[in-house]
Amino acid sequence: MSYATRQAIPGGTWSVDKIHSTVGFAVPYMAGTFQGTFSDFDARLSEGGLRGTAEVASVEVKDPNLAAHLQSPDFFDAERFPQLGFEAREITRSGDELTAQGELTLKGHTEQVEIRGHINDPTPDPYGGERLGLQLEARVDRTRFGLNWNNPLPSGDPALSNEVTIVVDLQLVREI
Amino acid sequence: MRVLGISGSLRRDSHNTKLLGAAGEIVDRHGGRFEVIEGLKAIPPYDEDDDVGSGPAPVVALREAIAGADAVLFATPEYNSSIPGVLKNAIDWASRPFATNPLRNKPVAVIGASMGMFGAVWAQAELRKVLGTTGARVAETELAVGHAQERLDDAGHPIDPVEGEALHDSVAMLLAELQPLELAA
Numbered sequence A: 001m002s003y004a005t006r007q008a009i010p011g012g013t014w015s016v017d018k019i020h021s022t023v024g025f026a027v028p029y030m031a032g033t034f035q036g037t038f039s040d041f042d043a044r045l046s047e048g049g050l051r052g053t054a055e056v057a058s059v060e061v062k063d064p065n066l067a068a069h070l071q072s073p074d075f076f077d078a079e080r081f082p083q084l085g086f087e088a089r090e091i092t093r094s095g096d097e098l099t100a101q102g103e104l105t106l107k108g109h110t111e112q113v114e115i116r117g118h119i120n121d122p123t124p125d126p127y128g129g130e131r132l133g134l135q136l137e138a139r140v141d142r143t144r145f146g147l148n149w150n151n152p153l154p155s156g157d158p159a160l161s162n163e164v165t166i167v168v169d170l171q172l173v174r175e176i
Numbered sequence B: 001m002r003v004l005g006i007s008g009s010l011r012r013d014s015h016n017t018k019l020l021g022a023a024g025e026i027v028d029r030h031g032g033r034f035e036v037i038e039g040l041k042a043i044p045p046y047d048e049d050d051d052v053g054s055g056p057a058p059v060v061a062l063r064e065a066i067a068g069a070d071a072v073l074f075a076t077p078e079y080n081s082s083i084p085g086v087l088k089n090a091i092d093w094a095s096r097p098f099a100t101n102p103l104r105n106k107p108v109a110v111i112g113a114s115m116g117m118f119g120a121v122w123a124q125a126e127l128r129k130v131l132g133t134t135g136a137r138v139a140e141t142e143l144a145v146g147h148a149q150e151r152l153d154d155a156g157h158p159i160d161p162v163e164g165e166a167l168h169d170s171v172a173m174l175l176a177e178l179q180p181l182e183l184a185a
Helices: A064-071 B015-029 B057-068 B085-094 B121-134 B161-176 B178-184
Strands: A013-016 A022-029 A032-038 A041-046 A049-055 A083-094 A097-106 A109-124 A130-141 A163-174 B002-007 B033-036 B071-076 B107-113
Touching: A041 A163, A083 A109, A097 A130, A109 A163, B002 B015, B002 B057, B015 B033, B015 B071, B015 B107, B015 B161, B057 B085, B071 B121, B071 B161, B085 B121, B107 B121, B107 B161, B161 B178
Parallel strands: B002 B033, B002 B071, B071 B107
Antiparallel strands: A013 A041, A013 A163, A022 A032, A022 A163, A041 A049, A049 A083, A083 A097, A097 A109, A109 A130, A130 A163
């Protein structure tokens, strides 16, 4: 076994630096990719497991009417399901690459997801603390969570893909 | 529990308006209060230039009626395989401003009748899509009464017990959408 494969997820508890972290999604739409983020979220790495939440009402896209549509029952249904959650346990590390089995809870549905990602090992920051980075992705079928909206293109093909990539880029600070 | 009825037909003896009345009796039996809004004919064609302040009086009445209802039941005929223009126009007015419109998160259901054999099924599908886009909470139900001139009595009750049961189920599904909200309140 190489040294790299023996590296572990750092122990202790690490809380998210929200300013320097992003929780978002990307989904193929027509000829490109539509992306959005959640401005209000939380995440914590503790004893090798990662847990997080995001407030659906904080979804940010480039058009306020679209943001309103995303919060409606057609999509996230923020009124009834104001928060989405994710959890990754048993994170496996090989070098700096990560894989984990996780759970994503969205619109009242919890589904198993496979998470892949990358870790930036702990490093001292200028403020006397220590921080690490996690970049994680999970691909999910949005229709499994009841997000079924679509519209056909003139070709008859659907405008919006069912496959959504959840993109999480976290900078985490060691709790003292 | 207040349920607003909106008919997509202006015709005096409209089968859809009568069907809505029969649905209203079911709401009443469930302890609710049902009211059909009239006056869609007075709503002007949507023009953003006119959508200033609180808007034209018939629009104010429509928006206030929707805002004051706990749920809305639509009954629509089908014109050229789609929604009657007067109904679409009313929804277009009601859906502005989009982010705060009174249909947003409002439980709604769609039923329909036609004198042809299909019972306005395509208009209903399009209406559900439109309502979903406004942000409404669209109940997963459908009632398509074809040959309405033969299948509804003079008061709009389905003559066929199976269709009568289906009407009851559609109303019950709409009212069921209210339960989680009431429990959460």
